[in-house]
Amino acid sequence: MAKELAKQYDPKQVEDRIYQSWIEGDYFHAPCDPERKPYTIVIPPPNITGQLHMGHALDNTLQDILIRWRRMQGYDTLWLPGTDHASIATEAKIVDALRAEGIQKEDLGREGFLKRAWEWRAQYGGRIVEQLKKLGSSCDWARERFTLDEGCSKAVREVFNNLYEKGLIYRGERIINWCPHCKTSISDIEMEYEEKDGAFWHMAYPFTDGSGAIIVATTRPETIPGDTGVAVHPDDERYKDLIGKTVRIPVIGREIPIVADSYAKMDKGTGAVKITPAHDPNDFEVGLRCNLPILNVMTDDGYMNEKAGKYAGMTLAECRKAIVADFEAAGALVKIEPTKHEVGTCYRCHTSVEPRVSEQWFVKMQPLAEPAIKVVREGKTKFIPERFDKTYYNWMENIRDWCISRQLWWGHRIPAWYCADCGKITVSREDPTHCAHCGSANIEQDPDTLDTWFSSALWPFSTLGWPDKTPELAHYYPTSTLVTGYDIIFFWVARMIFSACEQMGEVPFDTVFIHGIVRDELGRKMSKSLGNGIDPLLVIDKYGADALRLTLATGNSPGNDMRFSEKKVEASRNFANKIWNAARFILMNLDGSEGAPAVPQAEALEDKWVLSLFNKLVKEVTDNLEKFELGIAVAKLYDFIWDIFCDWYIELAKIRLQQGGAPAAQAKSVLVYVLSETLKLLHPFMPFITEEIWQTLPHEGDTIMLSPWPQYNEALCFDEDEKHMDIIMEAIRAIRNRRAEMNVPPSRKAHVYIATEYKDVFRTATVFLQRLASAADVEIGDSFEIPGAVSIVTAHAKVYIPMGDLVDFEAERKRLSKEKEGAEKKLAGICAKLNNPGFLSKAPEAVVNVQREEEKKLREKIKMIEESLAALG
């Protein structure tokens, strides 16, 4: 007995159940079989604080498509999942939660705080993983990892030690970006620039010898208490004689020297620039070169400190106001010039970042960048699309040292211990009990933790067991494809590449498949503050995961942003319903006795036609997937299923299904074969519905997930039949078109006369015309004289339909004349080509032949139209 399916596809009845069955079957588990070819993707680990957003949905849909496809191709496929501890984001969340309870993190102390953090992680850290499952992600959950788990922590220690031993990690006093809100240093790329209103304040610094004043400008008057010099260009004629003199900072009263440094540009401002080494990266460099003292006048949390004298205790903003007022009162304020400028802010909290001198840990980038550039240049790692390698080079070539220490508790604590006795540093893989230099037990570990990206940079190998030599590492590394958005190339991709080159001596992945970001309907970035984010889980709830996945995959071209709208999801949902109903129809016609589908022995024209097109589809979809053209691949599937299979083939198959017997059996075998093979091609994109239907069809095996990917089959190439079907379809469309124009209802059947060279083809197609073109009887011959009939001309046939009183002769004449005109115009274009000796001699033969064919067809057509016109009188 055939299985009954509901009239409409309801993903809610299906998805969770199917996912559960996959889990129970352990189908996602990667066996680590050295005999089989591996295909590996490591997931970009989402933050444990995260909730699934459209960016995740896109990223993971693309990964799942690749993974499911390769799995069906027979690879030993590993998709390794996991999450990121997200030091700064998570710590901020927990601090907020504590504040709601009236607790400061310092009240709990480090141990107490970390206990809370782990509890938080236990409670919420798995949330996003559950959400990924809703999407259908076929990750090997048994191998799930966390950047702060034991193995990843061991890898972090190992790398830190390796780099320290090579002198590639150092501790030093440098200008860093300080977030006064998060109270931690952040790296250069963790800054975001925002345009803010500001001004140049021009201040007069008088010479101590009383001979006048030098004018300097600043955008940050609050740094004035930290000034330790004024720089002029060594070649600047205006100031040549002043070098070595001293000036007195107005109001503050401190004496500072005028120094020569080429950093001061002669054509900028007054040519003289005040130097605040503690609070500006450039000034810091000048300070080093000119031996200026470093005077830090700010506290950790955005206040002026005691070195700022009378301004101590003020916020930076208050201090700015006070200084400007004081300078004005003292007559030192020359002018204020309003301006807009880009101010660096913290990417987490958007507080203005204060550059300041601080003792931090750094990774020396130059030696790491060089090999990382080389491997991309040599194509060992390829970016898709290629243009992103430029972005990558640009960044890598201009890279500065990476500040890796953070004044946070949640993260990998820096494995460095300071000796209270000898003052030296012990860096170690194991927690030491004594100073490595003097043996003193009086040592204390650095309180800081590492940038969260330090551990994610090791993800492709730390998750496979490194630094241990595991079978997984041997088999699955280097990984195959990394799928991520372009917004994360610097944060993550680049750092994985240089880390892998350094630690593994090998690239982390063959290919970096870059996608864009998902925007809202109006093209705006989805963001919390705009409130324009669309929750993928709600979309899944309403339309199904398959519809969401199809929407994200459709029209996705590598590296480009896409707009998301509910309309698009509706279209995807409709497609799912279309397949569902096609399957429902086919199942209605089965009696349950059928065996698993095999390649049918095709004899009927329509069978050979659909098989031939299907066979081409197999090749094209596979080729597109190989080239990461996922959007193109799925568009082809969409077109084939809807236009070819449903709108034409199923309609044609109905004829034989109604006949019963052998013809029906033939049709069924093709229907079932093409449907189930097409479902396989579609499975990576729409895993749930394809599994659900496949299970109800006759099949072999436990799951479509592990069924073999369809192969191109030479035996299914039927070029001749394709051509013949085209001729028929062309005639059917032309007849429908005519009838529609004349407003003839489908119920009114008409005699059809066909004059054609392709008599055998049309004889076969008589039933098609009856079914799809409202034909009553069909007569086929060389030519007909049917007075008063509507005539329809295609390239291969002339069709007459006697319509009696429905025919408006005048309109017919007009229409035919117009058609003739069009054909003649086209013919002229083709003749021009064929008369062009350059075209004939240089264009490939196949292209020329196509034009010749076209010319022949058009001449034929024009002749037939002329005949029809003559018949009209």
Added chain:
RNA sequence: GAGGGUAUAGCUCAGUUGGUUAGAGCGCUUGCUUGACAUGCAAGAGGUCGGUGGUUCGAGUCCACUUAUCCUCACCA
């Protein structure tokens, strides 16, 4: 300041190594309770592919310039 993206139908976007008449979805118009599906079927209207010039037998596709728009990085006394 440097680098890059995008510009194709009313809207959102595909268009693969240059090759017949440039495609889809949505929207629009017309007709259809055709026994899988109105989340459907059939038919149709709608585009000088941002502009100029070039390469080529042939350009939406390649090159140069240009306009508009977006992004990234850097700088900003």
